[in-house]
Amino acid sequence: MNFRIVAYFMGWILEVEAVSMITPMIIAIAKGESDVWPWFLLLIVVLAPLGFFLTRKRFRKGNFYVREGYAATGLGWVLLSMTGALPFFLSGRMPSYIDAVFETASGFTTTGSSVLADIEALGKGLLFWRSFTHWLGGMGVLVLILAILPMSGGYHMQLMKAESPGPSVSKLVPRVMDTAKTLYLIYIALTVTMILLYWISGMPLYDAACIGFGTAGTGGFGVRNSGMADYSRVSQILITIFMYLFGVNFNFYYLLSRRKFKDALKMEEIRVYVSIILINIVVVTLVNWHYNYRAEGFVYSLHHSAFTIGSLMSTTGFSTVDFDKWPELTRLMMVLLMFTGACAGSTGGGLKVSRLMLLFKEARKEMHMLIHPQSVRPIKQEGKVVEHSVLRSASNYLMIYVLIFVCAFLLVSIDGYDFTTNFTAVTATLNNIGPGLSMVGATQNYSIYSPLSKLVLTFCMLAGRLELLPMLMLFYPKTWTKHY
Amino acid sequence: MNIIIIGCGKIGLALAEQLNNEGHKITLVDKNESILQNAATKLDVMGLSGNGAILSVLQEAGIEDCDVLIAVTGSDEVNMLCCLLAKKARDLHTIARIRNPEYEDEIRYLQEQIGISMVINPERMVAHEILTLLRFPSATEVETFGKGMVDMIHIRLSGNSPLCGIRLRDLSRTIPAPVLISVIERDNEVIIPSGNTELLENDEISFIARPSDAVRFCKLCKLEYNASRSAFIVGGGRIAYYISRYNKNSRSKCQLKLIETNQERATTFAETFDDVTVIHADGSNKQILIEEGIEHADAFVAITGFDEQNVMMSLMVDKLSDARIITKVNRLDPEDVENVVPMSSIVSPKTVTADEVVRYVRALESSKDSEFESLYKLAGGRAEAMEFTVNNDPSIVNIPFSTLSLKPNVLVAAIIRGSNIISPGGADCMKPGDSVVIITTLRGVNDLHDIMM
DSSP states (O other), X not given: OOHHHHHHHHHHHHHHHHHHTHHHHHHHHHTTOTTXXXXXXXXXXXXXXXXXXHTSSOOOTTOOOHHHHHHHHHHHHHHHHHHHTHHHHHTTSSOOHHHHHHHHHHHHTTOOOOOOSOGGGGOHHHHHHHHHHHHHHHHOHHHHHHHHSOOOSSTTHHHHHHHSOSSSOOOSSSSHHHHHHHHHHHHHHHHHHHHHHHHHTTOOHHHHHHHHHHHHTTOOOOSSTTTXXXXXXXXXXXXXXXXXXXXXXXXXXXXXXXXXXXXXXXXXXXXXXXXXXXXXHHHHHHHHHHHTOXXXXXXXXXXXXXXXXXXXXXXXXXXXXXXXXXXXXXXXHHHHHHHHOSOTTSSOOSSOHHHHHHHHHHHHHHHHHHHSTTOOOOOEETTEEOOHHHHHHHHHHHHHHHHHHHHHHHHHHTTOXXXXXXXXXXXXXXXXXXXXXXXXXXXXXXXXXXXXXXXXHHHHHHHHHTTSHHHHHTTOGGGGOSOO | OEEEEEOOSHHHHXXXXXXXXXXXXXXXXXXXXXXXXXXXXXXXXXXXXXOTTSHHHHHHTTGGGOXXXXXXXXXXXXXXXXXXXXXXXXOOEEXXXXXXXXXXXXXXXXXXXXXXXXXXXXXHHHHHHHHHHHHSTTOSEEEEEGGGTEEEEEEEOOTTOTTTTOBGGGHHHHSXXXXXXXXXXXXXXXXXXXXXXXXOTTOEEEEEEOHHHHHHHHHHTTOOOSOOSEEEEEOOSXXXXXXXXXXXXXXXXXXXXXXXXXXXXXXXXXXXXXXSEEEESOTTOHHHHHHTTGGGOSEEEEOXXXXXXXXXXXXXXXXXXXXXXXXXXXXXXXXXXXXXXXTEEEXXXXXXXXXXHHHHHHHHHSOTTEEEEEEEEEGGGTEEEEEEEEOOOTTTTTOBTTTSOBOTTEEEEEEEETTEEEOOOTTOBOOTTOEEEEEEOOSOOOSGGGGBO
C-alpha cells in the first residue's frame, strides 16, 4: 500500500470539502446564525491548509494501482463523513457526534435518512450544507477531483470505477479527465435547469436549491418538517419528473448531447427502467385508488403513487404522503422497488437495473442449459456479449450484498424493534433510499436507534453508495500491508 | 487530437502510450477484449472491441471527429482496408503499417491510390538503424538531421578516454574538431550542458557534427571510427531482408553472414541475396559461432523473433569476441535491457515506430511558422532532439540569439543553412529556409514558438 498517494487524495478531498463549506457559511452569516458560521469558518481555515499540506507533493508516476484506488475511495468517504459532520456537532445543534456522522454520511451517500425530528431547528446554513452534501456525493467527490486534477496514466480510472455506481463502468470519451468533466457538465446543466424550474413553479429560491440538490444526487433531505407536502402540485410534479430523470444512466444524456438519439433510445437499460416504472405506476395507482384514495379520486392517487415510485426507485426518498399507510400489496411493492434501484451510471443507489438484468439473464441461461446441456449461449447486454468476469462480479455482488444485509440486520435487531422496522431500516440505508416503513417510515426518523445501530447503518449507507467493495476492502488486512 | 489506433499489439500499445503521454485522446480498437482491458487499466485510453475494417465499428470509435487513424493490425491488407474506409468516411490523416517486402516496390502507388498519408514499416526502419550503427561502431545511437548533413552521435565515455575531466569550453583546444556536445546522461540524469560542464567517466554523451568531423573527432578521441566490414546476423526475418537489401546498394558495404535455423527460410534468403553467406544453424550454438569466426567479426546483430534469445546470444558473444553487438528487443523496453547487455546497442521496432509516428503527429500540430522535420528521443525519452524548418516569421527570423529569450533547458544545437552548418553563438540568427536543430528536455514542443519565453 502506498500511503503517500492515499494521503494525497485525502488532501484533495479535504480541500474540496473546505471549498464547499463557503456557501453554507455565507448563508449562515446572512441569516445571523452566530453559533453556526464561526465553526464553518474555523473548519475552512483548518481543512484547507491541511489539505494543501497533504497535496503539496505530487506523487511519482506508476505506483498507483487498484488497491490504492479502492483504499483511497473507501477512506475518502469515511473522512468526508467524519469531517462533514463537524459543523453539526460543533455548533451544538446536534449534540451527539454519532448522530452528526450518521446525518452527514446519509447526506454524502445520497441516502436521506435523518435522525432529526425537527429539521428546521438546524437553521438555514446547516440545512443548506446538509442538502449540498447530496449534490456532491451524487456524482462523487473523487470524480470531481478527477475532473479538476490533470493526471497521467490509466490507473486513476480505478478511482472512478470505485466511486461510480454500476456493474461495469465505461468511459464516455478516451480520457478519464474528459469523462469526469463531461459527467459533471451534464450534472451541473441538469441541476441548474431543475432549480430554475422549481423556482419558477413557486418554491422559494432557497428551498428550490436545497430540494434541487436532493433530487440531483437522489438524496432526499428536505428543508421543512412537513417534507414535500407544502409545495404546490406543479412543484411536486416537477420533482417527480426530475427524480425519474436523475435515475437514468448518464450515458443516455451524453448520447443525447451528441445528437445520437437513435442510440440513446436503443439503450436496453433505459427501456427496462421505463417499463418497470410504467408497470408500477399503473398497478400502484389502481390499487391505491381502489383501497385508499376513493374519496380523493384517481388523479390524486396517480400523482402520489407516481411521486412515491419515482422517489423510491431513483432512491431519492422524498415523500408527499406516508406510504406506510398504503395497502399491504403496494407497500411491499415499494420495498421491492427499493432493492431494484436506479440505472447504473446514474446518481441513484440500489442493486441497479442493469445488474438485475444480468442476473435475470444468467438465471434464464441456467434453465436453458438444463434443457440443452451442450448449447452455447452467450449473455448479451446492450447488444454486446457480456464478459464472464462481469457476470461473475454481478453474482458475487449479490452474494456480498446479501451477506452485508444479513449482518447489519442482525446487529440492528439488538435494539429490539419489530421486524418491519429493522428490515426496512437496513434496506433503506443499504440502498441509499432514506425512509423505511413502520417506525422509520416517511413521517418518522432514525433517532430511535442506539449508537451502535447508527454506526452499522452508517456503514450500510457508505457500502451501498460505493458498491460494497471499497468499504469491505478497508477491513481486509492485506489491503494495508506494505508489500504484496 | 483525436486518434484512433486499430490493432493493439506491441506497436499499437507503444503508440498509444507515447501519444497518450503527449496529451492526445486515444481510442484503441482490437478484436481481443482482454488485451484492451489490460491497455485501458494501464493507460488513459478508451478501448473498443471489434474489427476496425468495419465502418460501423469505426463510427462507434468516433471516426466523425477523429484527426488521425493509425492501422497497425497484424495484417498489411487489413491495415490498408482500414485506411481506405476511414479516408472515404472522413477527410483525415491515415497511417498504415505495411511491412511485407512484396509491397515494397509499389508502396508509392499503393499510398496514392488508397490515400494513406504515411506508411510505417518498423522492420525497414530498424534495418536502417542497424546499418547506420554498423557504419559507426563506437556509437550506441546515430541520428541524422538535415537529410544526412548532420549526424547526432551517442557515445559512452570509458575511463581512458581523453575527454574525461575536460570542461566543454576547453574542448576545442584539446580536440580540434568542430563538434557540439548537446546532451549528457549521467547517473540517470539528463543534462543539457553549458560551457562549465565537466565530462566524467561513464557519461553518455550525444554530440552533433558533420559526418566527416564526427570521424575526425572519434579519431582524436581514440574511438573506433571505421565502419564494420563484416557482420554476423542471427535471424533471417524481414529485418535481415531489409539489411541485406540496403547493404547491397550502400557505398561502405559490409560482408554479411546470416545464421538462420529454418531450412526453408535460409534457402530463400540465399536465393535472393547472392552476396550474403547464409548458414543453416542455430545462432545460439557457441560452437557454430566460433567455427564461423565470430572472434574476428566486427559486428554481431541479434535479430531473431525472441527477445530472450537475442539478449542471451549477445551476452554470450560479448565474452567470445570484441565485435560490436546490436540486440533487437520486441516486447521489452530498450531502457530496461540497456544495462543487461552493457556494451550493446539496443534497437526496438516499437520505439523506432512510435518515434516516427509521434514526429508525424507533432508535425500536424505545429503551426505554419515553422515546420517540424524530425524528432528523436534521447535518454529514454527524457530529452528530445528536433529539427525545424524556419519559415518567414518576423518574431523569430533575423533576430540574434542574444536578444531572443529562450526557455531554460533548450539548446539550439545547429543551424543548417544551404550547405553550411553553423554552431550558433549569440550573434547568429535564424533565416527563412534554415533548418534548426533543437535539443530540449521540455515537453510538448511542436514549433519554434514553444521554445521562446
